[in-house]
Amino acid sequence: MVYDLAISKVPLRCLYSYKSQEKLEPGERVIVDFHGRKTIGYVVKVSDKPASRELKEILQRLDRVSYLDQSDVEALESISERFFSPPGLLFDLAFPSFIDDYAETVVESLTPLVGFESLPLGEFIKKYGHDALKNQLDKGYIQLKKCFGRKTPRPRVSKWYVVVRNGLKALTRVHDEIEYDVISFLLTNGYATVEQLIESVGVSTKKIKQMQQEGLIELTQFLPVNTENLELAEAQLEPAPRGVTVLSGSTIGERLRSVIAFMKKITDENKSVLILVPFTSLTYMVAGFIRKFLNVTVQVYHARMSRSQRAKVWLDSVGDKTQVVVGTRVAAFLPMRNLGLIVAEESDDDAYYQFEDPVYDALELAETRARLRDIPFVICSSEPRLIDFHRREHLKWLRIPKENLNSDVSIVDVRQSGSILSEDLVESVRKTISEERASVILVRRKGFAPYVVCFACNHVLMCPNCDVALSFHKSQNVFKCHQCGYVRKAQSECPNCGAKALYPKGVGTERVERLLKYHLPGARIVRLESEELEPFEVQEQFLKLQTNEIDVLIGSRIVLQGFGTDRVGLICILDYDGLLSQPDYNTRLRMFQTMRKIRSNFTSARILIQTFQPQDGFLRDVFTVNSEDFYLEELKKRKEVNYPPFCDLVQVILESDLPQTGWELVNYCVRSLEGETVLGPVEHPIFKMAGKYRYHFLIKTKDLRKTLSKFNDVLMKIGKMGWRVFVNPPRLW
Ligand SMILES: [Zn+2]
Ligand SMILES: [Zn+2]
Structure with missing residues (x-):
């Protein structure tokens, strides 16, 4: 054979x-x-x-x-x-x-x-x-x-959380003083990590294990998620028993809550449920949430876990031992033998698309697996993906209605003042604190400032490997390139004119934190940075936001990952108007989805948007426009110019050591693709990256298989080095 x-x-x-x-x-x-x-x-x-x-x-x-x-x-x-x-x-x-x-x-x-x-x-x-x-x-x-299965992986548990089982009753079941101390400590604080318990109470690891066996305490990676305001979703929805169901509207909590009965039916039949989410830290929050409603084993699976933890989940998967697994895009590959349902949450997020080799879209993989196994696939998000809206007549369409939608939006024009934090913003945060509510500040970029500029000669500091400005990270005192990872110690001397006149320009999360701390001394201000925390520690910050232990939460889009809470009284959006001028046909759609998610997650918060482009009505209308109208309009525009979902779009990038050679090669390639609809080639918007010169072109096709095979034939002739191909990428750069 x-x-x-x-x-x-x-x-x-x-x-x-x-x-x-x-x-x-x-x-x-x-x-x-x-x-x-x-x-x-x-x-x-x-x-x-x-x-x-x-x-x-x-x-x-x-x-x-x-x-x-x-x-x-x-x-x-x-x-x-x-x-x-x-x-x-x-x-x-x-x-x-x-x-x-x-x-x-x-x-x-x-x-x-x-x-x-x-x-x-x-x-x-x-x-x-x-x-x-x-x-x-x-x-x-x-x-x-x-x-x-002969050797069992043993995960390290020192950073896991310890919680009390059976609440106050546990106090009556203790055997000695040290057990009493542990239980009272946990009851007072809600939870603690194993490390913290050892340090604060002086208990030994052995004793913790013993108490776990006695059923007094539980070791877990998931903290209980606040489930306030979920009464609405107690009404259960019925996804299609096979095929695709799109569930849109409301928040991740309400959506998951509304299909709990459906999931239970699957696990009752001894089949397992795979829940996909776009971010690592969200896996723990969703797992904690599911455990609150379903009495089953819930496991998480993502690329940042230790090998032994991943191996454990993988072995359980092939051994029919999983019940519910919550994971990021890599979990779409998990070979669960008895898979009975796949749910993909926050499906509008582009983190499902992997841009490195091997390139894939985890949602397409999930849908293909579900189709071939003839099991249901439920795609959820606040606002649906455009592709799903386009094919809505061919799938089951569920939407959670939401009344009293927030429309308290103020647009703050900062063109005149040029200030990073407008007076309006600072005053609004101050007022919100005085009302004992929290503020969330969404900043597009991380670090202190996205640019470093010379005061004397206007020189902008660039990455030596890329056509990208270096950003300034004050906490580490470095200049960093966000494209290739280049890092250099910060300096004040301009490399162009020699003057000691470099200064940071623009808005980043660190800078907002520093300014707010200056304006609001004494306020409990937290900057959420995924790189600085273990993935499961992020849930702690969201829990604190809900329990009134944080006044202001600052971060890039990570701050939108929580389950949403009524305790947030103000959400400020900074620097997002910069996105509007990006040359990408998906930008406005993605902005629409992000802003609508904000509106669903923080129903009772006032929304404040700082902008340099108040004349662009998009940011104001995005909160009030009817969702269906927006999608119909978007589809109409795309149909006119023939863009996805009316065709498949293939982006081809050539990376070359020498600009001239690259230009000749990419032109030869495009000429060889005669008969295809090609846009370009042109220089990529970030022409130089990681030391390579980049050209790109787009192919619009109705027959993807044929186009890719033709392209492959061309590569066989001219060599495969340096070519990168993205089919229907969620963003072009
Ligand atoms: Zn770089
Ligand atoms: Zn200079």
């Missing part, structure tokens, strides 16, 4: 054919010789190629079973074709290599002659030696196989 294989860790966009005498399963891992190197391959399908002599043999079967469902193998192959992505790298995401750290190689007997059924490899060698191993393998008496 000939099989088509995806080769692990190989960034090439094709399958490779190998022969085998044995019958292999789709998704099974094998060892092959790939250009003289022993490499892992994944069986994708039986090849339609004949078994010729030139084809190489598969050297060894690794697991002798497939841990991936056949439908998932098909889904990965289809995503690889659709996104022009290397299949080997996609399979690697479904089968992370560190899983092998928890596997054991076992010797299995194939004949009663050898006197055992199976032995761990180490034991076999100890007993019979290396020669016997080789000898018996050659004779076909034994075979090797990897087994999972």
Whole structure:
């Protein structure tokens, strides 16, 4: 038999054919010789190629079973074709290599002659030696196989939260003084991390474990989410039993609450639920929320977890042991055997699209998997994705109505004053604090200031590798490039004229924090920065916002990740008008979705927008326009100029060491694509990036498969180096 294989860790966009005498399963891992190197391959399908002599043999079967469902193998192959992505790298995401750290190689007997059924490899060698191993393998008496689940991953729990089980009752069940101290400490503070308990109460890790076994306390990564104002959503909605359902309107809390009964039905049938969210920190909040309503095991899965924690969830997935998993885009690859439902929350967020290799859209992968397994897929967001609105007649459409929508919006013109924080803003925050409510300040950019400019010669400090201005991060005292990661110690001397006259310009989260602390001494001001916290620590800040322990929360879009709360009385939006001038056909749609999410999440907050472009009515209308009207208008415009969803859009970027060579190559490529509708080529808006010169062009196509295959033929002729391809990217730069 000939099989088509995806080769692990190989960034090439094709399958490779190998022969085998044995019958292999789709998704099974094998060892092959790939250009003289022993490499892992994944069986994708039986090849339609004949078994010729030139084809190489598969050297060894690794697991002798497939841990991936056949439908998932098909889904990965289809995503690889659709996104022009290397299949080997996609399979690697479904089968992370560190899983092998928890596997054991076992010797299995194939004949009663050898006197055992199976032995761990180490034991076999100890007993019979290396020669016997080789000898018996050659004779076909034994075979090797990897087994999972024999070694259990042990996650470190020192940063986990400890909470009391059974509330005050726990105090009557304690056995000694130290247990009493732990319980009273937790009851007073609500929760503590294991580390904090050891430090504050002087309890030992051993004792904490004992108390956990006694059922007095619980170790968890999820804090209880505030579920105020969810009465409305107690009415349950009924998504379609198969196919796609779009659930829009309201907040993430209300949406999830309204499909709890649907999820319960799935878990009651011993099937599992996969919930996708766009951000790492949100996984913990959603997990805590689900646990409040469903008495099931909830696990999180994302790329920032430790390997042992990820391995645990992966092993549970292939072992039918999961019930609910909440994860980021990488969780769309999780090979849950008994998957019964996929829910994707905040589906309008572009974090579902991976721009690095392998490029993919996790929502498309999720939808494909659901379709091939014939299970329901529920796509949720405050305002729907445009593509879903466009196809709304072909899917189940649910919307949570919301009354008393907030329309208290003030636009503050800062053209004259040029100030970073207008007087209006500072006064509004002060007033909100005096009313014992919180303010949320959304700033588009992180750091202290997005530019560093010379006072004497107007020189703007640029990244040496990119056409991007360096930003200033005061807390670390560095200049940073947000595109390539270049970092340099901050300085005051201008590299252009030598004057000691560099100063920061523009608005960043750090600068807003500093100014507000100056204007409002004594206020409890917190800047939320995902890089400075463990992902699960973010939920603590949102909990504090709800429980009146924070007056002002500042951050980039991370501040919108909470579940929304009525305690927020003011939300200020800074520097977002800058987005309006970006040359990207999706900008206004994304702005619309973000602003509407703000309106749903903070229903009783006043909205204050600082802008340099008050003449642009968009920011004012965005809160009041009827959603359907907005989408119909957007679709009309796109139809006129033939943009997605009326066609597929392929962005092709060429990165080149030499500008002239790149320009000639990209032009040659476009000429070779005769017959396709191509816009460009032109220089990319960020022409130089990470030391490379970049050109791009767009292809609009009604037949994506044909276009990509044609493009691939061109690459075969001119070489594959330096080309990057994005199919329907949510943003062009
Ligand atoms: Zn750079
Ligand atoms: Zn200068």
